[in-house]
Amino acid sequence: MDGIVNNYENNIDYNMNNEVNIEDDMNYKSDPTSTRCQECGRKNNEYYCQPCNSVHFRNNFAYWTSGDSNLDKLIQNSQINADGSWKLIEWIEYSNLENIELIAHGGFGSVYKAIWKDGPIENWNFNKSEWRRENKTEVAVKKFRNVTHVSSDFLNEVNATVP
Numbered sequence: 260m261d262g263i264v265n266n267y268e269n270n271i272d273y274n275m276n277n278e279v280n281i282e283d284d285m286n287y288k289s290d291p292t293s294t295r296c297q298e299c300g301r302k303n304n305e306y307y308c309q310p311c312n313s314v315h316f317r318n319n320f321a322y323w324t325s326g327d328s329n330l331d332k333l334i335q336n337s338q339i340n341a342d343g344s345w346k347l348i349e350w351i352e353y354s355n356l357e358n359i360e361l362i363a364h365g366g367f368g369s370v371y372k373a374i375w376k377d378g379p380i381e382n383w384n385f386n387k388s389e390w391r392r393e394n395k396t397e398v399a400v401k402k403f404r405n406v407t408h409v410s411s412d413f414l415n416e417v418n419a420t421v422p
């Protein structure tokens with residue numbers, strides 16, 4: 260939980276918006292017939308090896324938490340099952356956002372834009388043994404008013420953003 264602001268509900272919202280951003284990032288295209296995973300030799304789905312990457316994600320489960328076990332489980336499942344980078348959800352620490360600017364207040368709360376410093380995962384960098392990322396990416400951030408816990412409605416909403 261390092262670097263997370265005290266206001267628990269804000270973290271959930273940051274996370275959710277990054278998910279939305281990932282979902283919107285559907286333009287990533289490559290030739291799936293031309294590549295093989297450097298780790299296991301299987302043909303890739305658009306440079307993304309689901310069996311290998313699910314292991315990389317699992318190995319990192321102990322090193323992050325949203326603070327809510329149901330939300331963690333949802334994020335973990337998306338990471339294990341994703342067969343493309345646009346299908347996975349990540350938990351983003353507040354410290355990984357910068358240039359946060361208010362866009363509008365609404366009935367539910369407020370909308371901001373921000374830069375996600377690391378940006379979303381593209382695929383696994385075999386030589387460096389780390390995720391290859393898009394780097395600085397603009398994301399929308401929603402901050403909900405009067406949220407005190409992760410509701411099942413919220414979990415359903417997040418789940419619905421997973422393709």
Ligand SMILES: [Zn+2]
Pocket residue numbers: 296297298299300301308309310311312
């Ligand atoms: Zn592989």
